[in-house]
Amino acid sequence: MNDLTYTPAADENQEPDAYLPLHTMSYRRRNEPRSVKWAYGLFWFTFVLFFVGTGSGKLWDRIWHATRRFDTFWSPPHFFVFVVTASTGALVAILALTPSLRIWFGPSVRLPRIPFRVPAALLILGSGLALLCITIILDNFWHSAFGLDETQWSMPHDMLGWCWFTIIFGFAACRIAFRHYRPLSWFTNIVIAVLVIEFMCPPMLGPFYLNYSPHLLHALANLPVVRTEPDAQHMYRIYLNHGLTRQTCPLFIPQVAFFAGAALALLRCMDRRLRIFLVAPLCWTCFIATRNLYTLMLLHYHGASHPLDILAVAWHEPSIWVPAPLLVAAVAFELCRRCGLRNQVCYIICGVVFSCCTFAIWHTTFWMILLVPPAIGTMLIGARIGSWFYSMLSQPTPDKLATFLLIFCAQIPTFQGVIDLILRRTTP
Structure with a gap:
């Protein structure tokens, strides 16, 4: 042939x-x-x-x-x-x-x-x-x-x-x-979905991708080799002086909601089956959490040098290792969809749940709850962007x-x- x-x-x-x-x-x-x-x-x-x-x-x-x-x-x-x-x-x-x-x-x-x-x-x-x-x-x-x-x-x-x-x-x-x-097998679909989510996150979150809290930045800035580099110290001063961390910057909650909306919409378009739509965020969450805990051990954060020490630190400071609650958002979206709600209403409810969970993990002052309404708007915009991403993936021109x-x-x-x-x- x-x-x-x-x-x-x-x-x-x-x-x-x-x-x-x-x-x-x-x-x-x-x-x-x-x-x-x-x-x-x-x-x-x-x-x-x-x-x-x-x-x-x-x-x-x-x-x-x-x-x-x-x-x-x-x-x-x-x-x-x-x-x-x-x-x-x-x-x-x-x-x-x-x-x-x-x-x-x-x-x-x-x-x-x-x-x-x-x-x-x-x-x-x-x-x-x-x-x-x-x-x-x-x-x-x-x-x-x-x-x-x-x-x-x-x-x-x-x-x-x-x-x-x-x-x-x-x-x-x-x-x-x-x-x-x-x-495409279900495993291949999950691998594709996890990779797309993971590589979409850093450019969308910018400094917030790794800057979880001021405590973590101080730990990074005090590494022996970093303390001797003026340029690196200046970079960390920029982050700390301007509060460019998940805990301290008011931009974070709306910005991470934008990422969540794009990720959920892209996942929904790629494969609507429950085992893909929920398992992919679960795998991504486990990967990020494991990587962050390993990073804390590498840094000897609060003197932690073995896994048991890390678990004790992680229990008291979830803000330095917990990933964005994308899995919670996916579960909320699926429950809303099964109740027969329209997609836009699902994303609005999902935006409320996601931004409230984000607030609970990383807030330092109670006024940050006021960031929930703009986060709903950015999630809706992100959902439209995610759908457009899929159109480029499935029918590229x-x-x-x-x-x-x-x-x-x-x-x-x-x-x-x-x-x-x-x-x-x-x-x-």
């Missing part, structure tokens, strides 16, 4: 592969061309290379900064992440440039000055990787031009977060494009991708980069 003519039936009334009898699916698998297997295998190799390489590089980077002075941008962890990103981009380029491989990645689009049509899913993935390489170089320039005391609102740091989210979005779009040949890159990878980081520079210039 010719690889270039083997395509799945495009009839909308055709029975989905996920519901076909097992013997039919086995027959298809035995008779499919070798290029499908190569494309699918190379896709997973690319994903593992990027995810494992970037994850280990970021962990290495944290340990490096916690134990060594930051004297050059091109430290071994930074250089390692850049090489992994460039290698992943080269593999994606191979997939896009090889006709027998790219035809399996879903609908294609025509691009200016390119003589062949490019799969939209690969276009999202390749754009994220290319922009990430550019952003890493921009980060080096930003450090050189404005110093090393940049916050998480600096232009390159915010762009890095959105680039990683774009890349994960591209991987998810590629895997969804393969559903005609490799049906160059226009949608260009809009996403312009707004989230350029305009928002530029605006927040101005805020970062103002904070750095006005904080002694």
